[in-house]
Amino acid sequence: MLDMRRMQILRAVVTSGSVTAAARNLGYTPSAVSQQMAALEREAGIALLYRTGRGVRPTDAGRLLTEYATVIGRHAAEAETALAELRAGRTGRVSMRYFTTAGAPLVAPAVAALRREQPGVQVELRLFELDDPVLEVKARRADLALVVGERDRVTVDGIRFVRLLDDRYRAVLPLGHRLAARPVLELGDLAAEPWVAGETPGPCLDPVLDACAAAGFTPDFVVESGDYATAQGFVAAGLGVSLVPELGLAAGHRPDVVVREVRNPEPVRAIQAAVRAGASPLQPALRGLLVALRAAAASATGAAAAASATGAGAEAEAVPGPDVVGSAPPDGAA
Incomplete structure (x- = not known):
């Protein structure tokens, strides 16, 4: 198995043209860089560099791995950016099950608000047909289900009920x-x-x-x-x-x-949001949807009272x- 970190060091060596320059750019000692290159050659089973005076040049195998290291580095940077966006709640995907009468007064305004605040979040909406939509949440086919239940229940069988x-x-x-x-x-x-x-x-x-x-x-x-x-x-x-x-x-x-x-x-009747319980915090997209549902519920309650x-x-x-x-x-x- 090729070590991805060593491949990035190889790219630095090939790009700079010498072990010394790569060590200086990376903040390593030249001997540390040389040791990493030797280990990578053992993993590859073929020579990757050859010396040219004070510098080095890649062999065909070294050039091949450098090209792949460049692609991997780019994808790694993109992954870090995407992960940061996901952590911040700017992207992600959340799946919700709902019942008919909650659709217009709760779900529609909540999803609209979520799209305004977090436009990169994708929401999958399905009108549930099962007698118990909580089963969808337990089976991880849905992140949240709107349900009608007992007013004082909080957590049951690994499912947390958030009162709306x-x-x-x-x-x-x-x-x-x-x-x-x-x-x-x-x-x-x-x-x-x-x-x-x-x-x-x-x-x-x-x-x-x-x-x-x-x-x-x-x-x-x-x-x-x-x-x-x-x-x-x-x-x-x-x-x-x-x-x-x-x-x-x-x-x-x-x-x-x-x-x-x-x-x-x-x-x-108590309208609740059912989500999976656990020690870890809710994913940002799901947390944003819950916030939007609570706001929609508050608006719906006020509108109903006024009407x-x-x-x-x-x-x-x-x-x-x-x-x-x-x-x-x-x-x-x-």
Whole structure:
């Protein structure tokens, strides 16, 4: 195996034309340079230099190794520069898995901000299809996954959960519903209503079921929609009421439904970023993405609160009260 450091010394000797000049340029003694050249010749198994008076000239083998040493030196310098860029977070690659409702309000602004701050970082985005996207992080197929989980979990099975935001659920009612004039609803007020499920059983539905259980009832799901936009359509058609998280309403809601706060209790789901735990610090690109996600989460929380405060008042004025003819829902509908 050829020693790369000795090849660079050979290049210095050939370039300067003598062992003495190369030693002076490198800060070595001439005898040290000569010893390194002798060792390199033993490794190569062929003579690399021959003397010409006070100087040296390369043999064909020496010229060949000098050319390769030049290329290696250039690549090594490029590698050092690239590594410095990577350490500084100016380059790199990070892979993220996300779920649908986090896409527009969280992922899009976070990636846009990361590109502005670290334009050399490449981000791979995939909408996950697995029940548990944390498996992708464990298997190192992804660096980060956005998940919904328990609010107090920190590290589980080698995965660290970074809390981004608490996503509060809002009641979605048909326009003209008997409860639509109220700006805030008691969750128990919806106990006798038919319900539209905006999600399949799992971590997104669990906060709704837990809150309803705490309020003393089990929701009667008459429709399973599978997504929040479709759920709004079923609600608008008068098939039932629904609870939708604020991120699910981030793109706005239909004009033929009303959105109200709920309390006692208020269902909340915790949105977290799952990353691999360990003693070593996060790579700069991943750390930058986490910072951007936290900023996007803060903005999304503020926007949702403002929209809820302004929207509730405007809708309350537009929605007829329960004493107005036609405000009551038809039989079998909410």
